Amino acid sequence: xxxxxxxxxxxxxxxxxxxxxxxxxxxxxxxxxxxxxxxxxxxxxxxxxxxxxxxxxxxxxxxxxxxxxxxxxxxxxxxxxxxxxxxxxxxxxxxxxxxxxxxxxxxxxxxxxxxxxxxxxxxxxxxxxxxxxxxxxxxxxxxxxxxxxxxxxxxxxxxxxxxxxxxxxxxxxxxxxxxxxxxxxxxxxxxxxxxxxxxxxxxxxxxxxxxxxxxxxxxxxxxxxxxxxxxxxxxxxxxxxxxxxxxxxxxxxxxxxxxxxxxxxxxxxxxxxxxxxxxxxxxxxxxxxxxxxxxxxxxxxxxxxxxxxxxxxxxxxxxxxxxxxxxxx
Numbered sequence: 001x002x003x004x005x006x007x008x009x010x011x012x013x014x015x016x017x018x019x020x021x022x023x024x025x026x027x028x029x030x031x032x033x034x035x036x037x038x039x040x041x042x043x044x045x046x047x048x049x050x051x052x053x054x055x056x057x058x059x060x061x062x063x064x065x066x067x068x069x070x071x072x073x074x075x076x077x078x079x080x081x082x083x084x085x086x087x088x089x090x091x092x093x094x095x096x097x098x099x100x101x102x103x104x105x106x107x108x109x110x111x112x113x114x115x116x117x118x119x120x121x122x123x124x125x126x127x128x129x130x131x132x133x134x135x136x137x138x139x140x141x142x143x144x145x146x147x148x149x150x151x152x153x154x155x156x157x158x159x160x161x162x163x164x165x166x167x168x169x170x171x172x173x174x175x176x177x178x179x180x181x182x183x184x185x186x187x188x189x190x191x192x193x194x195x196x197x198x199x200x201x202x203x204x205x206x207x208x209x210x211x212x213x214x215x216x217x218x219x220x221x222x223x224x225x226x227x228x229x230x231x232x233x234x235x236x237x238x239x240x241x242x243x244x245x246x247x248x249x250x251x252x253x254x255x256x257x258x259x260x261x262x263x264x265x266x267x268x269x270x271x272x273x274x275x276x277x278x279x280x281x282x283x284x285x286x287x288x289x290x291x292x293x294x295x296x297x298x299x300x301x302x303x304x305x306x307x308x309x310x311x312x313x314x315x316x317x318x319x320x321x322x323x324x325x326x327x328x329x
Contacts, residue, residue, distance in 0.1 A: 046283050047203075047204055047279060047283035048201075048204050050275055050278075050279060050283060051200050051201055051203055051204055051279070053275060054200050054217075054272045054275045054276055054279075055197055055200045055201070057268040057269070057271050057272040057275070058193050058196050058197045058200065058217075058220070058268070058269070058272050059197055060264065060265070060268040061189070061193040061220070061224060061265045061268040061269040061272065062190060062193040062194045062197065064261040064262070064264045064265040064268070065186060065189055065190040065193060065224065065261075065265045066190060067083060067261045068083075068121060068186060068190075068258060068261050068262055068265070069121055069122070069186065069187070069190060071083035071084060071085075071120040071121060071255075071258060072084055072118055072119070072120025072121075072122070072123055072124060072125045072137060073120065073122055073123065073137070073140055074137065075125055075127075075134045075135070075136065075137040078133075078134075081118065081125055081133075081134045081137075082257060083120070083255060083257045083258050083261070084118035084119055084120055084125075084255040084257075084258055085119045085120065085121075085146075085231060085235045085254070085255055085258050086118075086119050086146075086235045086238060086239060086252055086253070086254055086255065087116055087117070087118050087119075087251075087252065087253050087254075087255065088116060088117040088118075088119075088148060088242060088250065088251070088252050089115065089116050089250070089251030089252065089253070090113050090114065090115060090116070090117070090152075090250060090251075091115040091116065091128075091129055091251075092249050092251070113152070113155060113156070114126040114127060114128060114135070114155070115127065115128045115129045116128075116129070117148070117151065117152075118134075118255075119146045119235075121144065121182075121183060121186060122140035122141060122142075122144050123137055123138040123139060123140045123141060123144055124137070124138050124146055124151070125137040125138070142183075143179075143180045143183050143184070144179070144183060145175060145176045145179030145180060145183075146175070146179065146238075147172060147175075147176070148168065148242070149168060149169055149172060168238075168241045168242065171241070175234070175238070178230060178234050179234065181230065182227055182230045182231050182234065185223045185224075185226055185227035185230065186223075186224075186227045186231075188223045189220060189223040189224035189227055189265070189269070192216065192219060192220040192223065193220050193224070193265075193269060196213070196216055196217055196220055196272075199213055199216075200213060200276075203276065203279055207279075207280060207281075210276065210279045210280050211280050213276060214273070214276040214277050214279070214280055217269075217272055217273045217276045218273050218276075218277075220269050220272075220273070221266075221269035221270045221272065221273040224265055224266050224269040225266045225269065225270060227262075228262040228263060228265070228266040229266075231262060232259065232262070235254055236254070238252070239252040239253070239254060
């Protein structure tokens with residue numbers, strides 16, 4: 001009697017455990033194989049949101065890099081001429097300590113000098129502080145580099161001379177090489193950020209594609225950040241060299257707008273890379289949900305979602321049944 005009761009209890013436990021296991025397998029099968037397209041989208045909504053943020057950051061990168069690219073390219077637009085790497089001011093080139101400095105500085109214009117020279121990525125612009133403003137911009141050149149020595153000396157009238165800083169004349173080759181690298185990096189960063197905006201959404205579907213996109217997003221951030229650092233160092237050194245001669249009162253100031261645009265683009269591209277790097281290991285992709293590797297958002301598995309799934313499936317079944325009957329009729 002006691003043996004039978006123990007045996008019956010064991011059978012009941014085995015039956016209940018099998019039922020629980022079966023229910024668990026049934027639930028897992030429902031969660032991984034019975035998804036509608038809407039449920040898969042809802043399960044990967046977090047990944048989609050971060051992809052949107054990454055795309056927006058790359059859009060910001062591209063916009064501000066374009067502003068860096070077009071600066072000083074047209075003297076007819078005051079907005080473009082107000083964006084520059086450095087503004088070299090020669091309006092008071094002779095210091096106050098020189099006798100009759102005001103008269104001498106006014107005479108400086110008559111020998112061919114302009115009041116200021118503003119440097120962009122493709123060219124430079126020159127002009128005066130009076131109502132004339134910007135009077136001339138050089139023709140945009142690929143791999144342009146700013147050579148203040150040749151520009152100033154070429155504008156002096158015949159017989160006029162001016163002594164420029166020795167450090168500046170000695171470092172012209174270095175300025176040329178660094179400027180060309182800076183030009184190439186900025187242009188490459190702008191092109192890559194534009195392309196990467198349109199391929200970010202592929203990372204929603206698979207982690208393998210996310211890894212590929214992360215690599216190219218890294219290159220975009222690398223080119224943009226390196227170009228920004230190079231430009232910052234180059235023009236800070238150039239400013240210090242131009243203002244180092246006591247005999248000449250050469251003014252030089254960095255362009256706040258240009259530097260703000262550069263660093264915003266660099267920061268945006270770097271954040272986009274960090275987000276894309278996280279998407280390689282975090283947030284379920286649609287392939288993960290379909291294969292059952294990850295479940296994604298739990299909201300996709302609520303009773304309301306499953307009920308909606310069953311209703312949708314029921315509608316399709318009824319349509320197929322009635323459609324089949326009509327075809328038979």
